[in-house]
Amino acid sequence: MCGIAGYSLSEASSVDRTLAAQALLAGIAERGGDAVGYAYRACDEQAASVHKQRSGASKLLERIAVPAEATQLLVHVRDYTKGHPSIGANNHPVRHGSVVGIHNGIIFNDDELLAGYACARRERGMSVDSEAIFAVAAHADGDPRALERLRGSMAAAWLDERRPNVVSIARGVGRPVWVGTGKAETFFASTRLALEVVEHYAGLRLRKTELAEGTLVVAEHGRQERRERFRPDRAFEEEPLPSVRAPQEGASCLARLATLAAAA
Numbered sequence: 001m002c003g004i005a006g007y008s009l010s011e012a013s014s015v016d017r018t019l020a021a022q023a024l025l026a027g028i029a030e031r032g033g034d035a036v037g038y039a040y041r042a043c044d045e046q047a048a049s050v051h052k053q054r055s056g057a058s059k060l061l062e063r064i065a066v067p068a069e070a071t072q073l074l075v076h077v078r079d080y081t082k083g084h085p086s087i088g089a090n091n092h093p094v095r096h097g098s099v100v101g102i103h104n105g106i107i108f109n110d111d112e113l114l115a116g117y118a119c120a121r122r123e124r125g126m127s128v129d130s131e132a133i134f135a136v137a138a139h140a141d142g143d144p145r146a147l148e149r150l151r152g153s154m155a156a157a158w159l160d161e162r163r164p165n166v167v168s169i170a171r172g173v174g175r176p177v178w179v180g181t182g183k184a185e186t187f188f189a190s191t192r193l194a195l196e197v198v199e200h201y202a203g204l205r206l207r208k209t210e211l212a213e214g215t216l217v218v219a220e221h222g223r224q225e226r227r228e229r230f231r232p233d234r235a236f237e238e239e240p241l242p243s244v245r246a247p248q249e250g251a252s253c254l255a256r257l258a259t260l261a262a263a264a
């Protein structure tokens with residue numbers, strides 16, 4: 001069980017980019033302690049800046065630095081299943097070609113899907129199943145039906161460096177995604193709690209909804225530009241996992257976030 005979160009902001013949004021990233025991370029920190037990472041991109045930029053490390057969220061919280069001009073963010077905490085976290089390429093955000101993404105869940109047919117792409121597993125030792133999602137997304141030309149090729153549980157989000165300003169958020173089967181919308185902001189996270197933490201520290205009021213299974217949301221400049229449906233493959237069995245995997249990380253990050261915000 002992992003945790004995902006992020007945002008799409010309008011350039012006009014007054015949200016403190018770093019504080020919002022810290023709030024999202026603190027809100028999902030309890031969902032994994034094997035690795036943590038984030039990626040961001042500014043308006044009209046193509047390349048994403050990616051930062052990740054093998055630790056719990058508490059070791060990254062105070063080191064997060066998101067520039068004021070950033071308008072897109074991905075945040076991840078990892079409780080690994082496939083792809084050992086000692087191999088940096090297995091940790092999130094994960095790259096496949098032009099796509100950089102984060103994932104909560106397990107993909108069972110990743111090796112089968114990745115066999116068709118010459119650019120797959122490009123980094124030495126890389127074996128994480130999540131790469132299959134971003135390979136499919138990279139070659140789908142925006143068609144959500146391509147996600148129906150994936151077999152397994154999935155909540156995911158990604159940036160495509162060929163498509164500036166766009167954040168894609170998808171929920172397949174078995175993993176939650178909440179979306180919160182403000183006047184010039186779209187936030188997403190694995191839990192409603194993470195959105196409430198953002199509301200508190202960023203001074204926002206968000207309209208919060210849980211995505212239905214088989215939903216793709218495309219956000220741009222802080223707005224949801226479109227919402228499309230697909231039929232996820234349900235032909236798999238998965239052992240249920242507890243949503244709280246690193247409770248000490250969650251408690252530590254929330255306490256430290258309160259201190260940081262008070263000092264600011």
